[in-house]
Amino acid sequence: MTTQDFDPRAFLADLLRERLDPAGLDWxxxxxxxxxxxxxxxxxxxxxxxxxxxxxARPLEPGVAALARAEAGLRGWNPERWDLRETARVRLLLxxxxxxxxxxxxxxxxxxxxxxxxELRALYKAxxxxxxxxxxxxxxxxxxxxxxxPVFESVACDSPYPARHFDDIAWNQLVIKALFIGAPxxxxxxxDGRLSEDLARxxxxxxxxxxxxxxxxxxxxxLALGTHAGxxxxxxxxxxxxxxxxxxxxxxxxALRRLDGGDWSRDxxxxxxxxxxxxxxxx
Amino acid sequence: xxxxxxxxxxSSRTTDDIDAMAKAGIRxxxxxxxxxxxxxxxxxxxxxxxxxxxxxxxxxxSQFGVTHYxxxxxxxxxxxxxxLAREVLEILPRFALKEGVVAIGEIGYDEITAAEEKxxxxxxxxxxxxxxxxxxxxxxxxxxxxxxRSIDVAREVGVPMGKLVIDHNNEETxxxxxxxxxxxxxxxxxxTKMGSQRxxxxxxxxxxxRIIVDSSADWGVSDPLAVPRTAQLMLEQGVDPAWVERxxxxxxxxxxxxxxxxxxxxxxxxxxxxxxxxxxxxxxxRGQEPRVDRPVPN
Numbered sequence: 001m002t003t004q005d006f007d008p009r010a011f012l013a014d015l016l017r018e019r020l021d022p023a024g025l026d027w028x029x030x031x032x033x034x035x036x037x038x039x040x041x042x043x044x045x046x047x048x049x050x051x052x053x054x055x056x057a058r059p060l061e062p063g064v065a066a067l068a069r070a071e072a073g074l075r076g077w078n079p080e081r082w083d084l085r086e087t088a089r090v091r092l093l094l095x096x097x098x099x100x101x102x103x104x105x106x107x108x109x110x111x112x113x114x115x116x117x118x119e120l121r122a123l124y125k126a127x128x129x130x131x132x133x134x135x136x137x138x139x140x141x142x143x144x145x146x147x148x149x150p151v152f153e154s155v156a157c158d159s160p161y162p163a164r165h166f167d168d169i170a171w172n173q174l175v176i177k178a179l180f181i182g183a184p185x186x187x188x189x190x191x192d193g194r195l196s197e198d199l200a201r202x203x204x205x206x207x208x209x210x211x212x213x214x215x216x217x218x219x220x221x222x223l224a225l226g227t228h229a230g231x232x233x234x235x236x237x238x239x240x241x242x243x244x245x246x247x248x249x250x251x252x253x254x255a256l257r258r259l260d261g262g263d264w265s266r267d268x269x270x271x272x273x274x275x276x277x278x279x280x281x282x283x
Numbered sequence: 284x285x286x287x288x289x290x291x292x293x294s295s296r297t298t299d300d301i302d303a304m305a306k307a308g309i310r311x312x313x314x315x316x317x318x319x320x321x322x323x324x325x326x327x328x329x330x331x332x333x334x335x336x337x338x339x340x341x342x343x344x345s346q347f348g349v350t351h352y353x354x355x356x357x358x359x360x361x362x363x364x365x366x367l368a369r370e371v372l373e374i375l376p377r378f379a380l381k382e383g384v385v386a387i388g389e390i391g392y393d394e395i396t397a398a399e400e401k402x403x404x405x406x407x408x409x410x411x412x413x414x415x416x417x418x419x420x421x422x423x424x425x426x427x428x429x430x431x432r433s434i435d436v437a438r439e440v441g442v443p444m445g446k447l448v449i450d451h452n453n454e455e456t457x458x459x460x461x462x463x464x465x466x467x468x469x470x471x472x473x474x475t476k477m478g479s480q481r482x483x484x485x486x487x488x489x490x491x492x493r494i495i496v497d498s499s500a501d502w503g504v505s506d507p508l509a510v511p512r513t514a515q516l517m518l519e520q521g522v523d524p525a526w527v528e529r530x531x532x533x534x535x536x537x538x539x540x541x542x543x544x545x546x547x548x549x550x551x552x553x554x555x556x557x558x559x560x561x562x563x564x565x566x567x568x569r570g571q572e573p574r575v576d577r578p579v580p581n
Contacts (some may be wrong), residue, residue: 045377052382053543113330114377116337148342 006073008129009094012087015062017265019084027054028088032095033170041107048089052118055088076160076189077128089122090129112139118146124154128161144177153183163190164185172199175224179206179249184281185220186274192264195226198242204229204236217244227261233261234268236239284528288510289313289535290389290418290450290468290497293340293351294332300500300507304477305347307511313539314340315354315389316482319359320502325372329357333378341383350550352539354388354418355379362402363394366459372405380413385542389450392429395422400436407440416541417442418468421451430456434463448495448538453477457485461493466538469500471509479513483520491529495538 017025031047039047060082062070068078079087098104114121124143127136140162143155156162156174168172171194178185185191203224207217217240225233237259240252257269264270275281286309292560293301293314304312314336322331336353344351355378379387387410392399405492410417417437422429430449437447444464452460452467460467469485471475482496498509506512514531539545 042377046380049377049380049382053380114334114374116334116381116383117342118382120338148339 006069008074009091011066011069011073012091012094015060015066015079015118016084016087019060020088022054024054024056024088027042031092032276035095036097036203038097041110044107045111047092048111048122049116051085051088051092055085056119057083057085060087061085065071068159070107073217074128075110076158078123078158078187078189081158082125085118086122089119090126093123093126094129101105105135108136109139113236117151120146120151121154124151125130125159127155128159133161133165137165137170140165141173144170144174147181149181149183152177152181154189157187158189160189162188163194164201168196168198172196172202175199176202179203179218179221182218184275184278185223186271186278188271191223192226192271195224195228197228200225200228200233207236207240217248220245220274223271223274224257225255226258229255229259244247247277284308284511284514285310285532286510286514287532287535288500288507289312289448289495289539290315290499291449291507292317292499292501293344294335295502296500296507298343298347301344301347301349303427304507305349307508309349309508309511311350311352311416311536311545312344313352313354313385315386315420316356316358317501318358318418322361323367326367326374331373333374337378337381346548352383352385352544354488355381355384356384356388356390356406356418357402358389359391359393359399359403359422361421362399363396365398365401368398368402372402374407375406379415383544385539385544386410386416386418386448387427388448388564389417389420390417391419391433392422393420394505395425395429395432404440407437407442410446412440416446416448416539418448419450421449421456423451426451426453427456427459430460434460434465437465438463446476446538446541450497451499454485455488456480457494461489462509466493466495466534468497469495469527471513472499472505479509479516482513483517483522486517486522486526487520487529491526491534494530495534496530497533497535501561522574551574 016028020028035044035047060079063077067078067080070079096104115123127133127140130136140155144152146152156178162171162174175185175188175191178188203221207221210217222237229237237252237256241249244252251274254269254273257267258264288309291312291314291577293312303306316333316336341351355375357368357375362368387406390403390406392403407417419433421433431447448464448468449460450468451470458469469482471477471479471482486494496513498505498507500507500509504562510531514527517527536545536547540547
């Protein structure tokens with residue numbers, strides 16, 4: 001999945017070196033060495049926890065150049081919104097020498113079992129960077145069953161993992177659940193490439209449900225239609241343009257342009273264009 | 284005013300309660316691990332319970348602008364199931380060092396049995412080893428003796444008295460707790476442990492030094508607004524506002540901040556609640572309009 005010359009462990013180590021204070025960095029270097037030397041499952045879990053006592057949860061702020069390196073190294077992987085503590089925890093994880101082996105998979109599952117919210121975020125964020133990603137599909141789908149939104153987003157957003165590994169059931173559930181809990185769909189990597197008739201029908205059903213309840217349709221819902229809307233979808237979109245609130249009408253207008261295919265990126269109506277409807281981005 | 288309720292079992296309260304707490308000015312809470320009204324039968328139940336204290340309950344509170352900390356421990360009642368207690372003590376370190384865990388607790392005595400003492404000592408030793416604060420539950424029956432013994436054993440194991448909080452005190456036990464140098468917490472229960480009026484008299488008599496008011500609200504008859512209500516009564520009856528502030532906010536903050544897990548600056552800023560940001564109808568909102576940019580009044 002990664003290009004040959006991209007080493008996520010070194011990449012994260014560089015970012016952390018420039019951003020942690022000497023005491024935090026000392027602790028992390030020591031902990032990574034300990035992990036690399038081989039470590040018992042409970043001690044591994046303790047080090048993941050202890051990161052909260054040595055590394056602040058401040059934003060990572062990787063900067064434009066690093067983000068470009070990340071995208072070039074692993075398409076769809078975007079640590080723009082990570083924090084320092086998550087980054088340190090992922091680096092700890094990647095320091096294991098047995099990443100491809102069963103011993104690591106077992107210890108990782110133990111870490112998930114005993115994790116707090118911050119650890120869950122880091123562990124799920126790490127999945128895209130692990131070799132043999134297919135080993136963790138059940139765990140990733142389990143992460144999407146959470147109602148803690150930041151944990152859900154750690155699986156679903158800014159990561160190539162779901163689009164690559166989820167089957168259709170898990171993928172469709174991820175997309176519709178994102179709409180339910182207000183997670184940003186435009187940040188689900190690979191969405192535009194994995195749209196389907198089934199997904200469009202589920203999205204349209206949700207839109208009808210919301211309207212019957214007298215509630216607004218989330219603008220990002222229209223992103224899930226793509227070219228699979230059919231006549232029903234076209235009518236639904238036209239109704240939204242005519243009667244929806246400002247954001248909803250604008251999003252539906254954008255989705256109408258997607259109905260017939262073409263080059264969405266060139267036409268300014270790909271999933272990235274729906275960032276405009278994300279309240280967290282526009283505040 | 285703002286309040287800190289350093290002992291409440293949020294997992295047995297509804298979102299209506301949490302909303303009311305936020306509106307009444309409760310800014311932060313500590314949820315100590317306790318029993319669930321009936322005994323658990325396997326260690327997995329403890330694992331899932333501890334996990335909810337550092338996960339879902341924290342998240343639920345955050346949605347209403349209430350900062351949630353917790354204390355991890357094996358309670359005294361269930362310490363009497365010795366086989367299970369051994370297993371729980373084995374997994375305890377996996378939770379006790381997590382982010383936002385401000386103490387080992389609530390631990391101590393119920394019937395004052397040998398099994399309870401064994402679990403109590405083991406957890407005190409863990410607290411000493413990791414330089415943690417200890418929250419002690421004092422027994423309903425033989426309370427005076429229970430508190431005396433809790434303090435003596437903690438001292439023997441090496442817990443500094445400044446890191447020891449003895450909870451559920453009353454008029455009969457307060458002097459012994461304070462004289463030992465420990466912190467004296469009082470649980471305001473409508474019918475049993477301590478009423479608000481009695482609490483007012485206690486603060487008038489003993490002053491604010493090392494005295495803490497909490498609700499211990501749980502699944503029984505109890506009041507999640509006990510702390511603000513008691514503060515109100517204190518003010519109405521002429522207690523110095525600075526004393527009220529210390530007993531319902533400052534003291535709890537001071538003792539539990541020793542954990543290094545409380546960001547006092549963050550607590551000082553007015554909470555902003557934006558459920559739109561992190562919540563949808565499938566979480567704790569069920570179709571109602573999310574609250575947006577409305578600071579919690581206090």
